[in-house]
Amino acid sequence: MTTAEDLRIRPATEADLPAVVAMLADDPLGAHRESPDDLAPYTAALKQLRDDPNQYVVVAELDGKVVGTLQLTIVHGLSRKGATRSIIEAVRVHEDARGSGLGTRFIEWAIAESRARGCQLVQLTSDATRTDAHRFYERLGFTGSHVGFKLPL
Template sequence: MPELTFRDATAADILTMLTLSHAGDARGPDTPPLDPAMATDPRTLAAFAAIEADPAHRLIVAERNGEVVGTLQISFLPGLPAFGMRRGVLENVHIRSDQRGSGLGTVMVQWAIDRCREAGCGVVQLTSNKIRMDAHRFYRKLGFEQSHEGFKLKL
């Protein structure tokens, strides 16, 4: 398996994380270009600071040979069902496009699952855009089940 190291992201990683996320945009060629100014926008910096300050959330970067090749966010959510079972939620999971298919995504998601287990979570959940069929196959291969339909309401 490829060797990856994981660390909590710093503000210096914001543009790289946004770039990885943008490259995975499900709109493909219809995706508008990434505005690099987003990385220093006060709203982005405030969101980063809020995530960084809250122990229930982690922004992670995965590095290989000193380069960031992946990113994800882990959130730990308490809940009342199942006797108060905690849920681990994975968001914004992305591997650099030239690294896909190399096993890095598997290593990264397994690492995140292990962090959820260590945090006492009884389940790990995530959403994936309906048109990202390769991602769906990837998650099923890792043991995730498509058990629910997701809904979003943009405000």
């Protein structure tokens, strides 16, 4: 039986992009903003992210299949006495792996990686409509402490 302990977390590569973009597009929100048929912008973005030492785009692999992805960004700041924080973004777990504990293991990895990078705070945002995700993050110790705003450019 395959378990969360069998999960391998590693940097994303160009070869992973079809699976990653498919997961990003696999919900009502992503279906309208992602383009799985055109990987060129994702390839360019991945290159930029890999060139930045404060960006980590990773995949979760299980039995040779990409079952999750997330982006971890390290942000150095002045607030909180010059605290370094991390931001977890673009978290997706393949629908076949949801509910199996793999998502928990994946987020635990991001938290541990944040600690290892000297972060004093881990933050993330989740679309207001993703109530299942909110319960998941709260179960892992995150609290809904802020209201987020966006301005499309």
